[in-house]
Amino acid sequence: MTQVERDGAGFVVPAILLAEAFGLTESDVRESMRTGxxxxxxxxxxxTDAGRWRLTFxxxxxxxxxxxxxxxxxxSSSRFPVRDRSSDLER
Incomplete structure (x- = not known):
């Protein structure tokens, strides 16, 4: 599988991985992250999971x-449905 970069205590995930998973362009990924x-x-x-991290988008x-x-x-990687929280932000 592909590798992500370590950045201090965190990680940098290539935008192309997120774009492919969510059906976006890399530009859309960057804009969506900027806007929240x-x-x-x-x-x-x-x-027993020490030395592993879970990155969820x-x-x-x-x-x-x-x-x-x-x-x-x-x-490993997985994709799954979640509740749309955008309506919570409108309240």
């Missing part, structure tokens, strides 16, 4: 999750 339409969270593993009603190791190698 595409969000991310990085969670460090503990216990949400866009509208879909999510993409990568599990990566310390070097940024993608160990």
């Amino acid at each position: 339409a595409l969000t991310s969270i990085c969670e460090a593993g503990v216990g 949400r866009y509208i009603n879909r999510a993409l999750r990568f599990t990566v190791d310390e070097a940024g190698t993608i160990l």
